[in-house]
Amino acid sequence: MRRVASDLGVSPRLIYHHVRDKEEMLVTLFDEILARHMPDFTGLNWEETLRAVSATARRAYSRYPGVAAAILARAVNARVQPHAAIVRDAVMNALRKANLGAHQVEAAYVQFSVITLGNLVLLENLDRSDKELAITRDHIEESIETGLSLLISVIRRLGEKQ
Numbered sequence: 001m002r003r004v005a006s007d008l009g010v011s012p013r014l015i016y017h018h019v020r021d022k023e024e025m026l027v028t029l030f031d032e033i034l035a036r037h038m039p040d041f042t043g044l045n046w047e048e049t050l051r052a053v054s055a056t057a058r059r060a061y062s063r064y065p066g067v068a069a070a071i072l073a074r075a076v077n078a079r080v081q082p083h084a085a086i087v088r089d090a091v092m093n094a095l096r097k098a099n100l101g102a103h104q105v106e107a108a109y110v111q112f113s114v115i116t117l118g119n120l121v122l123l124e125n126l127d128r129s130d131k132e133l134a135i136t137r138d139h140i141e142e143s144i145e146t147g148l149s150l151l152i153s154v155i156r157r158l159g160e161k162q
Helices: 002-008 013-018 023-037 044-062 066-071 080-097 103-126 137-161
Strands: none
Touching: 002 013, 023 044, 023 066, 023 080, 044 066, 044 080, 044 103, 044 137, 066 103, 080 103, 103 137
């Protein structure tokens, strides 16, 4: 908090007038990043909603190293900021529209978060050239779409069984 206050040229006490602690400051910052990239869910079916959220996360968080990992670590927290709540609710509602049961919705939400954010974490932690990597950067980027397509396929099958 002191470093942020110093960078802003203000007293740390001033920051504490706006946020309770470092955690609240971080989730507020993450929500502000998301707010600048919010998808429009109007008229989207459940599959399109999942793809829109995944694409939004890639656009929003790939520019900010460390954010995807921090959000993934908090993905199942009940306390979220307004824009994150809108996105989380959109994903959960999409999974319900796919005809999943309550337990399946929760499991699919976790897997969706891991596929979308987990691959971003992998990408941002690549510090070698592609020649030195077991899996290239392009293949990791492709794996986000592949993983999402696989998850959607499983969701579709589970929904048909209900």
